[in-house]
Structures are given as C-alpha cells and as structure tokens.
Amino acid sequence: xxxxxxxxxxxxxxxxxxxxxxxxxxxxxxxxxxxxxxxxxxxxxxxxxxxxxxxxxxxxxxxxxxxxxxxxxxxxxxxxxxxxxxxxxxxxxxxxxxxxxxxxxxxxxxxxxxxxxxxxxxxxxxxxxxxxxxxxxxxxxxxxxxxxxxxxxxxxxxxxxxxxxxxxxxxxxxxxxxxxxxxxxxxxxxxxxxxxxxxxxxxxxxxxxxxxxxxxxxxxxxxxxxxxxxxxxxxxxxxxxxxxxxxxxxxxxxxxxxxxxxxxxxxxxxxxxxxxxxxxxxxxxxxxxxxxxxxxxxxxxxxxxxxxxxxxxxxxxxxxxxxxxxxxxxxxxxxxxxxxxxxxxxxxxxxxxxxxxxxxxxxxxxxxxxxxxxxxxxxxxxxxxxxxxxxxxxxxxxxxxxxxxxxxxxxxxxxxxxxxxxxxxxxxxxxxxxxxxxxxxxxxxxxxxxxxxxxxxxxxxxxxxxxxxxxxxxxxxxxxxxxxxxxxxxxxxxxxxxxxxxxxxxxxxxxxxxxxxxxxxxxxxxxxxxxxxxxxxxxxxxxxxxxxxxxxxxxxxxxxxxxxxxxxxxxxxxxxxxxxxxxxxxxxxxxxxxxxxxxxxxxxxxxxxxxxxxxxxxxxxxxxxxxxxxxxxxxxxxxxxxxxxxxxxxxxxxxxxxxxxxx
Amino acid sequence: xxxxxxxxxxxxxxxxxxxxxxxxxxxxxxxxxxxxxxxxxxxxxxxxxxxxxxxxxxxxxxxxxxxxxxxxxxxxxxxxxxxxxxxxxxxxxxxxxxxxxxxxxxxxxxxxxxxxxxxxxxxxxxxxxxxxxxxxxxxxxxxxx
Numbered sequence: 001x002x003x004x005x006x007x008x009x010x011x012x013x014x015x016x017x018x019x020x021x022x023x024x025x026x027x028x029x030x031x032x033x034x035x036x037x038x039x040x041x042x043x044x045x046x047x048x049x050x051x052x053x054x055x056x057x058x059x060x061x062x063x064x065x066x067x068x069x070x071x072x073x074x075x076x077x078x079x080x081x082x083x084x085x086x087x088x089x090x091x092x093x094x095x096x097x098x099x100x101x102x103x104x105x106x107x108x109x110x111x112x113x114x115x116x117x118x119x120x121x122x123x124x125x126x127x128x129x130x131x132x133x134x135x136x137x138x139x140x141x142x143x144x145x146x147x148x149x150x151x152x153x154x155x156x157x158x159x160x161x162x163x164x165x166x167x168x169x170x171x172x173x174x175x176x177x178x179x180x181x182x183x184x185x186x187x188x189x190x191x192x193x194x195x196x197x198x199x200x201x202x203x204x205x206x207x208x209x210x211x212x213x214x215x216x217x218x219x220x221x222x223x224x225x226x227x228x229x230x231x232x233x234x235x236x237x238x239x240x241x242x243x244x245x246x247x248x249x250x251x252x253x254x255x256x257x258x259x260x261x262x263x264x265x266x267x268x269x270x271x272x273x274x275x276x277x278x279x280x281x282x283x284x285x286x287x288x289x290x291x292x293x294x295x296x297x298x299x300x301x302x303x304x305x306x307x308x309x310x311x312x313x314x315x316x317x318x319x320x321x322x323x324x325x326x327x328x329x330x331x332x333x334x335x336x337x338x339x340x341x342x343x344x345x346x347x348x349x350x351x352x353x354x355x356x357x358x359x360x361x362x363x364x365x366x367x368x369x370x371x372x373x374x375x376x377x378x379x380x381x382x383x384x385x386x387x388x389x390x391x392x393x394x395x396x397x398x399x400x401x402x403x404x405x406x407x408x409x410x411x412x413x414x415x416x417x418x419x420x421x422x423x424x425x426x427x428x429x430x431x432x433x434x435x436x437x438x439x440x441x442x443x444x445x446x447x448x449x450x451x452x453x454x455x456x457x458x459x460x461x462x463x464x465x466x467x468x469x470x471x472x473x474x475x476x477x478x479x480x481x482x483x484x485x486x487x488x489x490x491x492x493x494x495x496x497x498x499x500x501x502x503x504x505x506x507x508x509x510x511x512x513x514x515x516x517x518x519x520x521x522x523x524x525x526x527x528x529x530x531x532x533x534x535x536x537x538x539x540x541x542x543x544x545x546x547x548x549x550x551x552x553x554x555x556x557x558x559x560x561x562x563x564x565x566x567x568x569x570x571x572x573x574x575x576x577x578x579x580x581x582x583x584x585x586x587x588x589x590x591x592x593x594x595x596x597x598x599x600x601x602x603x604x605x606x607x608x609x610x611x612x613x614x615x616x617x618x619x620x621x622x623x624x625x626x627x628x629x630x631x632x633x634x635x636x637x638x639x640x641x642x643x644x645x646x647x648x649x650x651x652x653x654x655x656x657x658x659x660x661x662x663x
Numbered sequence: 664x665x666x667x668x669x670x671x672x673x674x675x676x677x678x679x680x681x682x683x684x685x686x687x688x689x690x691x692x693x694x695x696x697x698x699x700x701x702x703x704x705x706x707x708x709x710x711x712x713x714x715x716x717x718x719x720x721x722x723x724x725x726x727x728x729x730x731x732x733x734x735x736x737x738x739x740x741x742x743x744x745x746x747x748x749x750x751x752x753x754x755x756x757x758x759x760x761x762x763x764x765x766x767x768x769x770x771x772x773x774x775x776x777x778x779x780x781x782x783x784x785x786x787x788x789x790x791x792x793x794x795x796x797x798x799x800x801x802x803x804x805x806x807x808x
Binding site: 077078079082103106108110111112113114117118120121124128321379521523527528533545559563589607609630631632633634636637638646649651654655657658659661662663 | 695
C-alpha cells in the first residue's frame with residue numbers, strides 16, 4: 001500500500017434523504033453530484049430512505065453490477081445504522097468492514113439552519129469518508145462464548161420479575177440486593193393504582209418464589225463492589241455485609257427478636273420511614289425475604305458494651321444461628337449478562353422549606369402515608385397523625401420536586417396517579433375532606449382517566465394550582481391549630497387560603513444517591529438528571545452502551561409498576577437472546593503491534609489500562625494480548641514508531657479522514 | 664477582526680461521550696455553528712498529537728478534542744492521557760507559529776448536548792477572532808504507511 005491506500009478501490013456513495021430530515025436542509029442532489037466526482041467513486045446515488053429494503057437493495061445491486069469493493073453511506077449516526085449497512089455490505093458479498101458511514105443528519109442537517117453551510121459541511125464529511133474508504137480493510141469480528149449465568153442488581157419488583165423470568169427459563173441468576181430484604185419500594189406500598197390491588201398480595205408471593213427458586217441465588221444485604229470483563233464474560237465481586245445471623249441456620253422463628261433485652265422497639269424502623277420503632281435485632285417487615293432477622297451493630301448493646309445477657313443467643317439454642325463474629329465477605333461470581341434494576345429514591349422535601357416538612361409534624365411525604373394507610377404498617381392502617389389526632393381535612397400537594405425549575409424539571413409520571421390513589425384511600429379510611437392541588441392532571445394509562453373520574457365522583461376537591469406555602473399562621477378562629485395552605489387557584493383566578501389538618505407531599509422520583517458510583521462501576525452513561533442512559537430511547541430502551549448490561553425499572557427514568565415489569569421482561573429477553581445464541585461477536589477494533597517496527601521502548605505498556613501489553617524479553621518487543629484489548633487506541637497514539645496500530649482506526653485511516661474534511 | 668472569515672475546525676470526538684453529545688444536540692434540533700467537522704475516535708486517548716498537527720498542516724484553523732469527563736472514561740483513563748498530551752502539545756504549538764488557543768480539549772458527556780452546542784459556538788467565535796491560520800504548507804509528501 002502506498003500514500004493513496006488501495007489503488008483498486010471501487011467506491012459507491014449513497015446519500016440518504018431520510019425523508020425531509022436530511023433533504024430538507026442539505027442539497028442532496030449537489031452532494032451526490034459532488035461525491036460522484038471524487039477519486040475512486042464509481043457510483044454515487046441518492047435515495048429517500050437508504051435504510052429501507054429498497055435502499056439496501058440498491059446498494060447490493062450496485063456492488064454486484066459495478067463490482068464495488070467499498071460502500072459509503074451518508075445518512076444518520078453510526079450509533080443508529082452502522083450495523084444495518086455493514087450487514088447490507090455483507091449481503092452484497094463483501095466484507096462488512098469495507099463500509100464507511102457519514103453522519104449528515106445528527107451532525108449536520110438537524111443542527112444547521114443554513115442550507116449552503118450544511119451542504120458544504122456534508123461535502124467535507126463525505127470527502128473524508130471516501131478518503132478513508134481507500135484504507136478500509138477486511139476484518140473478522142472476534143467471537144467469544146457467553147456465560148449463561150445472569151447478575152441482577154437490585155431486588156425490587158423489576159429485579160424480582162427479571163429473576164423469575166430468567167430462572168423459569170432455566171438460567172442461573174444471581175440476585176443482589178443491598179437491603180436486608182427484597183421487595184423494594186413496592187413492598188412499602190399499600191394499594192396499587194388504578195386497580196387498587198393490594199401491593200403485598202401481588203408482590204409477596206413473587207418474593208417467596210424467588211427464595212424458593214432452584215435457579216435463583218439470592219444475595220441480600222450485599223453490594224456489587226467490582227466489575228471487570230466484557231459482554232458474555234463479566235467477573236463480579238459482591239460484598240456481603242454481616243447480618244450477624246446465619247441465613248443457612250436460621251429457621252425464621254423470630255424468637256430472638258422476642259427475647260431481645262429491649263422489650264419494645266426503640267429505634268426508627270427504616271422500612272416504615274421512622275414512623276414505627278424496631279429493636280436492634282429486627283425484621284424490616286413481617287413478610288421480608290429472606291425471613292431472617294438482622295442485627296444492627298450501631299444499636300445492639302452487645303456490640304456497644306459486650307455486656308448484653310444475649311437472650312437472643314440463648315433462645316436460638318442448638319440452632320446456633322446468631323453469630324456476632326460475622327465479617328464482611330467478598331464473593332466472586334462469573335456471569336455473561338447483567339440487568340441493572342437499582343431503582344430510585346424519593347425527593348427529599350426538606351429541600352423545599354416552604355412546605356414545612358420536618359417543621360410541622362402533620363406534613364407527610366406520600367411514601368410515609370403509604371405506610372400509614374397500610375394494614376401492616378406502624379399504625380395498622382389507622383390514619384393517626386404524629387400529634388395523635390385523626391385528620392378531618394387533608395391537602396394532597398402534587399409535583400413536589402417535579403416539574404419545577406428549582407429542583408427537577410421532569411415529570412415524575414407516577415405522582416398524579418398515586419396522589420389520586422392516596423386521596424381515595426384517605427377518604428375511605430378517615431372520611432376527611434380531601435383537596436388535591438395539581439398543576440396538570442396527568443393520567444395517561446390503561447384505566448387511569450377512569451380512576452380520576454371515580455375519585456372526582458367520590459367528592460374529592462381538585463384545585464388547579466401549585467401550593468406556594470404551608471404555614472401555621474392563623475388569621476381567623478377557623479384557622480386556629482390548622483396548617484394553612486396558600487395557593488393560587490388558576491381556574492378561579494384568585495389566591496386562596498385553605499386550612500387543613502394534614503398535608504401530603506407527593507414527592508417525585510429521583511436517581512439513587514450513589515448513581516454516579518454505580519454508573520462508573522458498570523461503565524454506564526447517565527442523563528443530566530442521573531438516570532441511566534438507554535442505547536436508544538425508542539429502539540433499544542433497555543440496552544445500554546455497554547454490551548451485555550441491560551436496564552429495568554426506574555433507574556432509567558420514572559415509571560409505574562406495569563411499565564417496570566414490562567421492562568424487566570424485555571431486559572430478561574435481551575439476556576436470553578445473548579445466552580441462547582451462545583456467543584458474542586465483538587467489534588474488531590483491537591490494537592496490534594508490528595514486531596518489525598517496534599523498538600521496545602515500553603511506552604505502550606504503561607499506557608494500556610487493561611494490562612493487555614507485555615514485553616517479550618527475548619525478542620525485545622511489546623506483545624499485545626488481543627483477548628484483553630478493548631480497543632481504546634491509546635497505545636497507538638503513544639507509540640513513537642508507528643508500530644502500534646488499531647483496526648478500524650489505523651493511523652492511515654484517521655489521517656486520510658482528517659485530510660478529507662479539510663482539503 | 665475579520666467578521667467574514669469562516670474558520671474550519673476539526674473535531675476529534677470520542678465515541679462514547681462527545682460524539683453522542685453531538686448526536687443528542689442533533690436529535691434535540693439545537694442549532695450551532697457549522698464549522699466543526701467531526702472525526703470519530705473510540706477514545707480521546709486515541710488522538711495522536713500528530714493527527715492534530717496534520718489537521719493544522721492541512722488547513723484547519725482550530726482543533727477541538729472532546730472526551731468524557733474525568734472519571735467517566737469508557738476506557739478508564741484515556742481522557743487523562745488526552746489531557747497530558749494536549750497540555751504538552753499546547754506548549755509546542757508556538758514553535759510552529761500556531762497560537763495554543765487554536766487547540767482546545769473539552770469534557771462533554773453524552774447527556775450534554777447543550778454544552779456541545781455552546782462549546783462549538785464559543786470555540787468557533789474564538790477562532791474567528793484569531794483569524795485564519797495561514798500555514799505555509801510545504802509541498803505535500805506521501806504519508807508513510
């Protein structure tokens with residue numbers, strides 16, 4: 001090969017209109033004309049939709065008729081259709097890597113408002129691609145087997161559903177949950193909208209099924225601490241925190257909790273958001289899975305003073321399940337695919353002090369009210385407020401931490417519906433007068449609008465307006481002892497003061513607090529808000545940019561239970577597609593080192609983040625292990641001799657491309 | 664300042680962050696200056712300083728390298744390597760008679776379409792103010808293969 005690459009290159013250039021997406025801004029005729037005159041180009045065409053069947057057929061036909069050996073398509077982002085056109089090239093009987101894509105949609109037509117400038121930019125990019133095409137080489141994708149075991153991170157409804165789906169399909173599943181029990185947020189809910197199914201009645205059987213499933217290895221009170229490897233071949237380290245009770249030996253009799261030196265619960269129960277109390281040895285809730293208590297060393301007297309009579313140990317007796325000497329353990333597992341089902345956290349209303357959360361005891365978050373109305377909650381389903389009274393009037397405030405320029409701009413999607421549900425449940429349980437304050441009522445879902453109508457008919461008052469302030473500042477005897485809501489009623493066009501006994505803040509959904517750490521651990525992308533980034537919002541909604549890792553549930557964005565379950569099913573299907581295929585093909589963009597050119601300077605060895613390069617002391621050259629190389633190309637950039645090269649991104653290819661965009 | 668001057672800028676964008684940010688700017692239909700022509704690399708760590716010089720030599724008025732934010736690199740630390748190389752290269756550029764301001768490295772994540780737009784617009788303006796590079800280009804030699 002010389003300075004011009006392959007002299008025998010016969011290039012076909014195809015300019016896509018993408019309907020009017022490209023053709024509306026770029027002069028596609030001029031672009032195709034221009035491309036036709038470039039050296040090496042044998043055919044240049046334009047077509048309405050290159051990715052469609054007729055579009056692809058056009059390429060296949062041309063390759064055969066004109067004996068083309070290079071294909072260049074100017075259309076959208078390679079992240080969308082590079083694979084499509086590589087397949088087309090393969091269908092035409094050519095090596096798929098003899099294809100070069102030009103992005104004139106996302107990078108040109110959609111971001112330009114001037115046709116002349118957009119066309120000029122497109123020409124430069126097409127010329128660069130044609131220049132680069134001379135240097136394309138035949139490559140073979142690397143093939144690796146897929147480990148059929150699956151890791152699921154997070155044991156909420158998404159993780160549970162995915163684990164059962166995969167387990168039932170005969171796959172071995174590791175379900176890792178960081179809390180002492182699986183169940184997630186759904187286990188905290190009372191009823192689910194719009195059907196008012198009892199959350200426990202539909203969830204707990206699935207939780208038990210997980211525990212009993214022969215193919216599911218449940219690891220609760222555990223966190224993933226390290227991930228390495230790649231699609232089909234991940235190595236994962238899981239940190240298992242000590243529960244101080246042996247899960248194998250415990251039979252779940254709960255006598256130990258009974259015999260604790262504390263006769264009553266003394267510490268805030270996390271599961272009840274502090275509305276109930278627990279002992280230092282406790283089960284988060286009676287239906288917890290696994291049904292094994294946990295000891296909290298921060299509050300247990302034995303850990304604090306070593307002077308506890310240890311009634312728990314005594315009553316456990318021969319079962320000998322209690323073990324104060326447990327330490328953090330690290331377990332290593334090998335899996336081929338991963339489902340991220342790490343969920344969300346609710347918005348902390350302390351950030352909006354105007355709503356008085358934490359200041360007025362009778363201001364609650366919606367999740368707290370879920371526990372309050374729950375028959376197995378801290379009040380056994382009685383709506384008794386923190387001051388011991390029962391409310392006669394309740395205000396439900398929508399959009400707390402959602403649709404707000406000061407907190408989160410997005411709509412949390414579930415709050416309107418759960419606010420309607422809570423209005424219904426509170427009305428049913430207390431007979432109180434309920435006001436719902438909303439910006440817009442958003443009920444797009446099966447049976448949702450009907451549910452809204454039902455709650456309207458039940459006599460709940462709806463006031464269109466965002467509450468500005470919750471205060472205790474009474475201006476009349478009727479307001480004495482009440483929480484005063486000040487709100488602009490945007491339908492009446494007046495500012496109103498509404499006194500109520502209880503306030504429910506319908507808090508929005510936010511990414512987990514440690515989402516950035518988790519994201520780095522698994523090498524995932526995040527949106528600006530912190531939701532995991534899906535590969536494509538429409539066509540690959542559960543895939544990520546890291547092959548073999550899939551998303552399920554609210555870590556990708558706020559969604560309700562039906563959507564979460566559907567996504568968990570989709571993620572499971574994606575795992576199975578990889579497992580049942582049995583192998584993966586990896587982009588052949590690895591680096592290699594030309595022994596003849598290598599001077600043995602060691603520079604590349606220190607550069608490689610994967611220790612894929614070592615020094616052959618006998619030959620005095622660097623040697624690259626292709627299996628470990630992930631194709632970043634940093635060794636290539638560092639090599640002073642040009643001995644290191646990267647497939648698909650060889651120096652010649654990139655230099656030719658740079659020249660092409662300029663000339 | 665020559666306001667009619669329309670600079671040509673080469674962008675080396677990494678596949679996982681800045682290239683995707685440019686895709687996002689596109690799908691969000693943000694309008695920005697048409698001066699940056701993107702060359703995709705898998706990682707900003709792949710950007711060989713010679714590629715930057717090659718761009719200047721072939722007529723680029725500016726070069727913009729885009730990588731993932733520190734700690735976010737898809738390949739763990741390629742962006743740090745890009746940072747070191749860019750720092751050194753910016754020290755070298757004046758020896759070629761090139762203002763170091765003509766080379767810029769920016770961290771732009773996949774979710775930062777707006778930032779991509781702002782950086783491109785701002786850098787284009789900066790190069791416009793600097794004026795054309797007007798490299799004295801020697802007769803072209805065939806590149807060693």
